[in-house]
Amino acid sequence: MKKFNILFSFLLGLVLTYAQQTPAPIQTEAFTIEGATAHLGNGKVIENSLLMFADGKLSFVGDARTRIARQGKVIQASGMHVYPGFIAPGKSLGLVEINAVRASDDQDELGGMIPHVRSIIAYNAESQVVESLRPNGVLLSQITPKGGRISGTSSIVQLDAWNWEDALVKEDDGVHLNWPNSFRRGRWWLGEPRGFQPNKQYADQVEEVANFMTESAAYGKGPSSIQNPAMEAMQKLFNGSGKLYIYADGEREIIDAVTTAKATGIKEVVLVGGYQAVGVADLLKKHQVPVLVQSTHSLPRSEDHDYDYAYKLPRLLVDAGLLVGLQNASASNFQTRNLPFYAGQVVGQGLDKEVALQLISGNTAKILGIDSNYGTLEVGKSATLFISKGDALDMRGNQLTHAFIDGRLISLESHQTELWKRYEGKYQRQ
Template identity: 60%
Template sequence: MKKIIYSLLFFFVLGNVNAQQTPADNQSTAISIEGATAHLGNGKVIENSLIMFNDGKITFVGSAMMKIARQGTVIKAEGKHVYPGFIAANSTLGLVEIDAVKASDDQREIGISNPHIRSLIAYNAESKVVESMRPNGVLMAQITPRGGTISGTSSIVQLDAWNWEDAALKVDDAIHMNWPGSFTSGRWWLGEDPALKPNPKYAASTSKIKDYFTDAKTYLAGKKEKMHLPYQAMEGLFNGSQKLFIHVSGAREITDAITIAKASGINNIVIVRGEGSESVTDLLVKNNIPVVLNRPHRNPNSEDDAYDYTYTIAKTLTDKGVIVSIGMEGQMERMNTRNLPFYAGTFSAHGLDKEVALQLITSNSAKVLGIDDTTGTLEVGKDATLFISEGDALDMRSNQLTKAYIQGRDISLESHQTKLWKRYSNKYKTE
């Protein structure tokens, strides 16, 4: 019996030793960052800048040449760069720790229509995957459920917290829906023809979605003698307090999704994934609908697409006036979220201006997620969620953070990966 108790105590202590770092304390003294190149996140750049913040809020943004008293601790950052914290949209960070361990996978629920499912309460603030985002400048994320036709409700979090309550920046910001495709392919593993063919169930599937919207709206307008939790959860879509994120690809599908949603009284819409959206830009601009693109490091979905389609679509949409952000959906999406700035860098390398590419993961993301009043750019009055990098943060060769702050709190840039790097770099160091 004693051996069992000692074993349990050993694993308990070991687990605590290897746990996430303690979240940073609230800001206690003002900070002034002087001399860095400041990338404001709105397309503007200030060389030799002065950024000051106190009590978690930015108090000054301007030139270091101005004769103004520096506040609190002064950080000399000549030759370095300052950026607003990067924001990962459409992410499952904190919902899955180890893909092969079912008990740690909480990204989807059983059922087809789950608007009442709240991803926030399943968010694990102490995830080691979450911890590894911060050294690359990814400081905020939209935590999004997966699965079904209506997956559930997302929330926005900052990535240095004790628990989901402390992490929350915006609670229940949007409901997420997976739109059916007008084409389908056979399941090759069952011997079916894998070639694309028209989906005979497409019309029926879209009709069911339309009916669901209608039933929910009818319920909300009625006396509600008996609670219907899924319908009740959709109230924000009809009064405009929540957005509907429609995960959809294909020009026809995007058009149908927008048309049916708006006909149902839902006007606050975001398109996610968005392959084919370049063909319906007029519709998107007319209805002020942004697009959260999948990350570009992948093959085009269609054999008719240009070889560099996934690299150039951000510029194509931006040039047409569509607000664009970057989402994380896909294989190994949680681990790959740390590469968010490099996805923006890829879009920049294929025609998008560097500062415009930066907006895809700062001000544009903040606008799409509805948090642009408090974050997304370096502006007076906004949260002091920012970081200092040795060089260009969109380039993996020079994205080397020296300091990072979330709401003015001086956060740790250590992770289990940086610890391993230090350990083995000492083991294999050369003379």
Template identity: 60%
Template sequence: MKFIPLYICAFLVGILSYAQQTPAPAQSQEIIIIGATAHLGNGEVIENSVIAFKSGKLTVVASAEEKNLDASNAQVIYAEDKHVYPGFIAPNSTLGLVEIDAVRASDDEDEVGSFLPHIRSIIAYNTESKVVESMRPNGVLLAQVTPRGGQISGTSSIVQLDAWNWEDAIVKKDDGIHLNWPKRFVKKGAWYDPKVGYKADEKYDEKVQEIYSFFKQAKAFANQPEALLNLPIGAMQKLFNEEQKLYIHTDAEKDILDALHFKSELGLKNVVLVGGKYAHKVADQLIEHQVPVLVARVHETPEADDDDYDLPYKLPRLLHEAGVLVGLENSGQMERMNARNLPFYAGTVVAHGLEKEEALQLITLNTAKILGIDKQVGSLEVGKDATLFISEGDALDMMGNILTHAFINGREISLETHQTELYERYKKKYAEQK
């Protein structure tokens, strides 16, 4: 008799305990949701709604008082006093690229080098991530998986969060290239130093010229067969063919203006500003250049001493009122775990002056438009993917965001996670001790 070595047993047990729930099977039966308040994601609300979907697509979105459906062969969900929302979208996220920060082998968010447009984040995306799994109970059902580091970090892709592998997960492959614009002024001193200030980066102009040089070289080879011989240059061709977007990550007013000038000089069409902590100061120029903004995490303190204390909270409203297309992103400290708080960021924006349905658009239809996936997802409209969820209350409020059902492409997905399993385990333990 052969005995399996102990370390192999430990490895197998670890794999089993690590695995995510089995992805849901394809929708096989029509599903009808009756009686819920439907928040369509485009600013509209249907108080007493009927929503039907079949083969993963929405077929009916209407008032229950005006539409009678034959439910004889359908699964019916009665959702009176509940709310239906389109799945929330987390852009500029490293979900699935890092599992444990302290374990280098689980960290795939960054690559060695500076100009890396050929690095594709989707190849490293881990559908088995427990962090990804924990997004779904809060209604975050889609994400833009984005690399970090370097001057050009690489290429992002958009995924849905219930899949066997990265091929299954793809909603839009290689949607855009991410450029980290240099900072004209950088912080001096440690972040915890109360006297931390700013100093001019003496190499700012040199770094900008390097970006210009690389992009001009790539543009010169646009549609040329020899471009494929150089991986970084070849990876830029879809950008100049307008098949991809350029996401420019920068915050300061003058840096944003320099980035807009760069856009004009290179003749770039599909450009998105990411971060934009001072974008409200150049809102007119953003509108002129037709550049939308994925606003930095609103749950932050002000950047400068003379900023309004509530600037991060009200920035999305300021940009929206100026006429800029706005979405919310979540990069920063503990960004993967905090991505599940995306709906509550939108709720914070409501508390600082934006109408609730407008704030909902910041994490649904607006973001879908910015990412170029609004024909598929982002709102509850006939013909779009049935990616949605039912909540017991207001999904933008921590007390109301309690999901009862969630669907991706019509597939009813599990809302269980390792966290809910631990909750149930210890709840049972302490109940038995009473």
């Protein structure tokens, strides 16, 4: 049995590290991209663009007809498109490799209120899942713990690194709270009716969360002889250096969550999910609460909703005047690579294409607090961008030729692209 376990661990190690591409070195040569249609991520488009960057920063973003000396290596991209690197928030990328293999799953910890659990130290930069995102233009992500009432603290990374220290973009950016549900599914195996029914413990669960917030606020206002790591981790929410990400969907839950957080002195709140957020849009605008929409490809949860309610929810929230981003809530991290196509689907629901692009670039950067350096193509910001042969929000057009993170020309190869090329050659020869 011991020999079997050793062999299994060895094989698992091979699976988890196979085909990992060597991270790109620091940019030493300037680059110029000329002739492409540049989608800046802030709603603006430059049809015949000129972008130049050196030392990891954009030095020029403008019209290709501008009389200015081209820098370094010139990439002629006429007929192609340039985009800022897409950002995937609220994902457990690098924390779980194979859901069915417990040894590769480090996305949650024991305990209900554990804001002091930091996801970043468990992040595996050499994950096969992580490298599979880059060929679709997803170049940054918020690495988020899961489970429990307060899951822990997330951090933001770029997706081409040797280790978590190299990957780090913003450390311990926020705490993640799963708000209680006022309704729950009936446990039919215990003889309860099927379907949803009121959660009789909802008031007690809300009080438990509110008390923890209140105690954490009081803990930070005075000296304590006893150090409490959980309450220490909450202090970033009260001094404004971190955000509280609240996962809630119903109107009652959203109202209770936002009002409770604000009443206890939490500075910045982000709503994740927000299935019924349209009905409480005024409250969210009052408290400047942005929304990261989940599960746009899903059936309506209420018979009162349109059949395509989930599909058009991002547009409804944008129309209501809220700051909106997309968070693909699929159980599989591999599906995060489809994030651009979720944004493209919203275009089919009536949202302008450049506004839809902002849902996974400029808007998400603002929500995560990294917009000073990422999310849009502007002079002085990070040269984290990619070139696509066609429309990156359409799976038929999303074909990357180059991708850069902080000016570094990164590999677009992955285990999947290697298999594709291997078998494409096999069957083309037959």
